[in-house]
Amino acid sequence: MEKSKKENKGFISWFKDNWEHNSLFSTLFALLVMVLIQCVVMWNNAGSFAGLFPKMRMAWLNILRNNAYAGIIALGMCFVIISGGIDLSVGSMLCCLGAILLYLIEPNFGLLLKIGLTGPLAYALSIIVLVCIGYVFGHLNGSLVAYGKLPPFIATLGTMKIFRSVTQQLTKKFNPTVPAGFKAITSTKINGQVILPIIYWITIVILMHIIFKKTAFGRQTIAIGSNERAAKLSGINVNMTKRNIYSLCGVMCAIAAIIYIARIGSMDFANAGNGYEMDAIMAVVVGGTAMSGGRGSVIGAFLGMLITGVMNNILNSVGVPTFLCEAVKGVIIIFAVLLQKKDNA
Amino acid sequence: MNLFMHKINKSFGANNVLTDVDFKLNSGEICALLGENGAGKSTLMNILGGVLPADSGTIEIDGKEVNFESPVDSLDAGIGFIHQELNLVNDLTIYENMFITHLPKKGLFLDTAEMIQKTEALFQRMDVDMDPRMMVRDLDASYKQIVEICRALLQDASLIIMDEPTTSLTEPEIRRVFAMMRTLKDRGVGIIFISHKLNEVMEICDRYTVLRDGNMVAEGLVSETNTHKLAAHMVGHEVTTEINTRSGQHGKEVLRLENLSDERHFRNISMAVHAGEVLGVTGLLGDGRSELFQTVFGAMNTKHEGKIFLDGAEIHVRNTHQALDHGIAYLPRNRKENAILKDMTILDNGSIVYLPKIVRGLFIDQKRQEALFQKEVDELRIKMSDKFNLITSLSGGNQQKVVLAKWLMSDPKVLILDNPTQGVDVGAKEEIYQIIHRLADTGVAIIVLSSEAQEIVRVCDRSWVMFHGEQVGLVEGDDMNEHNIMYLATGGNAA
Numbered sequence: 001m002e003k004s005k006k007e008n009k010g011f012i013s014w015f016k017d018n019w020e021h022n023s024l025f026s027t028l029f030a031l032l033v034m035v036l037i038q039c040v041v042m043w044n045n046a047g048s049f050a051g052l053f054p055k056m057r058m059a060w061l062n063i064l065r066n067n068a069y070a071g072i073i074a075l076g077m078c079f080v081i082i083s084g085g086i087d088l089s090v091g092s093m094l095c096c097l098g099a100i101l102l103y104l105i106e107p108n109f110g111l112l113l114k115i116g117l118t119g120p121l122a123y124a125l126s127i128i129v130l131v132c133i134g135y136v137f138g139h140l141n142g143s144l145v146a147y148g149k150l151p152p153f154i155a156t157l158g159t160m161k162i163f164r165s166v167t168q169q170l171t172k173k174f175n176p177t178v179p180a181g182f183k184a185i186t187s188t189k190i191n192g193q194v195i196l197p198i199i200y201w202i203t204i205v206i207l208m209h210i211i212f213k214k215t216a217f218g219r220q221t222i223a224i225g226s227n228e229r230a231a232k233l234s235g236i237n238v239n240m241t242k243r244n245i246y247s248l249c250g251v252m253c254a255i256a257a258i259i260y261i262a263r264i265g266s267m268d269f270a271n272a273g274n275g276y277e278m279d280a281i282m283a284v285v286v287g288g289t290a291m292s293g294g295r296g297s298v299i300g301a302f303l304g305m306l307i308t309g310v311m312n313n314i315l316n317s318v319g320v321p322t323f324l325c326e327a328v329k330g331v332i333i334i335f336a337v338l339l340q341k342k343d344n345a
Numbered sequence: 346m347n348l349f350m351h352k353i354n355k356s357f358g359a360n361n362v363l364t365d366v367d368f369k370l371n372s373g374e375i376c377a378l379l380g381e382n383g384a385g386k387s388t389l390m391n392i393l394g395g396v397l398p399a400d401s402g403t404i405e406i407d408g409k410e411v412n413f414e415s416p417v418d419s420l421d422a423g424i425g426f427i428h429q430e431l432n433l434v435n436d437l438t439i440y441e442n443m444f445i446t447h448l449p450k451k452g453l454f455l456d457t458a459e460m461i462q463k464t465e466a467l468f469q470r471m472d473v474d475m476d477p478r479m480m481v482r483d484l485d486a487s488y489k490q491i492v493e494i495c496r497a498l499l500q501d502a503s504l505i506i507m508d509e510p511t512t513s514l515t516e517p518e519i520r521r522v523f524a525m526m527r528t529l530k531d532r533g534v535g536i537i538f539i540s541h542k543l544n545e546v547m548e549i550c551d552r553y554t555v556l557r558d559g560n561m562v563a564e565g566l567v568s569e570t571n572t573h574k575l576a577a578h579m580v581g582h583e584v585t586t587e588i589n590t591r592s593g594q595h596g597k598e599v600l601r602l603e604n605l606s607d608e609r610h611f612r613n614i615s616m617a618v619h620a621g622e623v624l625g626v627t628g629l630l631g632d633g634r635s636e637l638f639q640t641v642f643g644a645m646n647t648k649h650e651g652k653i654f655l656d657g658a659e660i661h662v663r664n665t666h667q668a669l670d671h672g673i674a675y676l677p678r679n680r681k682e683n684a685i686l687k688d689m690t691i692l693d694n695g696s697i698v699y700l701p702k703i704v705r706g707l708f709i710d711q712k713r714q715e716a717l718f719q720k721e722v723d724e725l726r727i728k729m730s731d732k733f734n735l736i737t738s739l740s741g742g743n744q745q746k747v748v749l750a751k752w753l754m755s756d757p758k759v760l761i762l763d764n765p766t767q768g769v770d771v772g773a774k775e776e777i778y779q780i781i782h783r784l785a786d787t788g789v790a791i792i793v794l795s796s797e798a799q800e801i802v803r804v805c806d807r808s809w810v811m812f813h814g815e816q817v818g819l820v821e822g823d824d825m826n827e828h829n830i831m832y833l834a835t836g837g838n839a840a
Contacts, residue, residue: 214708216700219689223697226688233644233677233684234698234751235669294688 023288076252084293138250142243225293395419425497487518596620605651610636625808674757742773
């Protein structure tokens with residue numbers, strides 16, 4: 001309804017109004033600009049206009065596939081940040097959950113094999129178990145924050161260290177393989193392409209968006225991030241809601257771990273998931289969510305992930321050294337937050 | 346030093362805050378500056394402290410006219426201003442705090458020995474027994490006051506303004522500060538003592554000046570007056586307020602408190618409120634009424650003793666959602682900090698309390714949400730252009746009505762309204778009073794917490810008056826007038 005009102009005043013003022021007040025709009029616009037730059041770069045590389053489309057198609061399949069894990073985690077992170085918190089443990093949690101999943105489904109000495117379960121039934125059970133464990137891990141974070149009254153940064157910094165180091169110690173002599181049947185979860189080709197991770201990601205984006213927009217839990221999440229005291233004085237069970245928010249983030253990590261294992265087929269327990277917390281935070285912030293909580297959106301976190309993905313793709317295509325790519329990411333996140341500040345004033 | 350402020354005028358916009366106010370203070374004298382909230386006391390003192398410029402009028406010190414453009418000018422002239430919220434750094438020692446504005450150095454480093462020695466010398470002169478090496482955080486509130494007073498003295502202050510120094514102090518702490526004030530007085534320092542507590546004024550002050558609506562209405566020697574007269578001066582005789590003419594039938598008892606005490610805010614509170622009744626609870630700053638009812642609502646984290654009964658059965662409310670389940674609603678004071686969800690729409694703000702109850706399956710039943718909210722909008726006459734705009738786009742009065750709406754949607758048995766008309770203009774105020782009466786007529790038990798005596802008289806059927814965490818009196822019928830309330834609220838019959 002806002003659109004029609006503003007359009008009378010001309011495109012420029014409509015644009016300006018949205019740019020200043022609608023963070024999703026500015027994120028989408030930023031993505032559009034990136035895609036245009038990407039087109040120019042691709043066109044240049046392909047040498048002809050006709051060569052642009054297959055190149056773009058491949059590039060986008062890669063962007064979407066490679067960012068699916070961190071992208072799914074970013075959705076959980078998005079809830080955490082909107083509630084005014086932060087979860088640094090997501091990367092380590094992914095790694096730890098991945099290890100647990102491997103213990104469950106390993107074809108030679110896996111736990112499920114020992115109780116005589118194999119095939120699809122075993123895989124389904126392992127997925128359910130893993131999601132539950134992810135929920136419990138998130139629950140732990142949430143309880144530390146809500147009932148232990150720890151600052152989220154400290155609580156999840158602690159669990160981040162715990163998840164990682166315990167995983168590394170317990171997997172010292174662990175050299176697992178992933179059964180082909182489990183890999184089929186992501187690697188089954190559709191139209192000759194591996195697109196299942198992308199489908200999972202987008203499905204979860206839609207689910208999380210609906211949770212955010214349509215449930216009381218979603219509204220209460222914003223309320224807590226917007227003004228925790230007012231939320232409490234509105235009869236909201238702030239502690240329970242916070243705990244659930246972190247649990248949801250844990251579930252997202254579990255889903256990301258399942259897709260990760262199924263796609264990569266192994267896990268480097270020292271490095272898997274390293275830096276995912278920062279990638280997720282970056283996607284959320286670039287997507288227009290305020291670190292102070294209260295403002296933001298799930299779709300924004302999705303778009304934010306795509307922006308960083310496209311950015312990486314462009315930098316690779318023009319041959320920027322890998323080390324410098326990180327610097328460019330840094331510039332982007334700083335810009336994104338500078339733009340948000342304008343929104344506050 | 347002798348201070349004389351002559352014909353001080355100050356206005357903010359069209360609002361005259363001070364009109365031709367005269368104020369004088371001689372050295373070695375303690376003068377009370379009295380007045381209700383908004384009478385202009387703080388403005389007058391901020392002008393003296395160089396925080397605000399006066400529109401017109403002169404300030405003379407020892408017969409010489411001075412001109413303060415900033416707090417530094419005022420300090421240089423020997424005026425120390427001790428604000429209600431103390432300006433000490435908790436994480437530094439006493440001596441570091443004493444010298445915080447210009448730390449003495451020896452070469453590159455701080456001259457600790459000199460700071461400690463000077464502080465000790467001053468403490469000795471002032472008969473203060475404290476180790477300057479103590480951390481300020483380990484001091485109780487009265488010693489912090491004393492440190493601030495000493496700091497002012499160190500900066501050669503010969504006139505000290507104390508803004509409600511005793512509100513957060515316990516009785517022995519108050520004694521300690523008073524002893525300090527007497528020492529200062531003997532040393533020839535003049536003190537301006539701003540307070541709401543008239544018996545303290547009677548005890549410690551030599552003279553008084555009363556401000557009302559920006560005018561100086563009375564001054565004189567404390568020895569020639571009494572608390573009744575002072576309270577009358579503060580309220581004024583000519584103030585005519587509408588009084589509550591409601592004759593509602595009260596039903597059965599809904600909420601009863603028995604001997605409720607917590608660690609520091611309130612002690613031995615017992616009261617009851619009936620269905621259809623509007624009960625007032627009033628007092629001045631630091632009376633503990635807000636903390637009392639936040640405890641009833643489960644919003645305080647402090648331990649408490651005593652019993653709370655709802656509909657005759659004892660209840661234990663540990664957090665706010667339990668209170669909500671019991672049908673207790675609390676509209677907090679300080680709307681901006683405690684009630685407004687600034688990032689959310691008017692609709693979401695107005696239905697956040699009831700949201701979990703209007704869920705169908707997993708999702709919010711948006712149609713029902715909007716319908717329920719619309720009912721409250723019509724009922725409370727909330728004016729807005731679009732319920733999907735942010736709450737912050739509304740005026741104060743309408744914001745307050747939205748906050749009220751979120752609680753009314755939950756159909757409470759007991760509605761606690763803490764300063765319900767704070768930051769609301771006169772028209773909206775009257776509307777809110779009428780809403781309160783309409784609600785009471787439907788059988789809701791209502792408790793109005795307010796420091797404005799006029800508001801209590803206007804809206805309540807009867808009212809408890811609190812003073813320093815204790816209930817000091819019940820006013821009802823003809824006794825419920827501003828004079829009696831002010832008399833009780835200033836500790837008139839305590840001590």
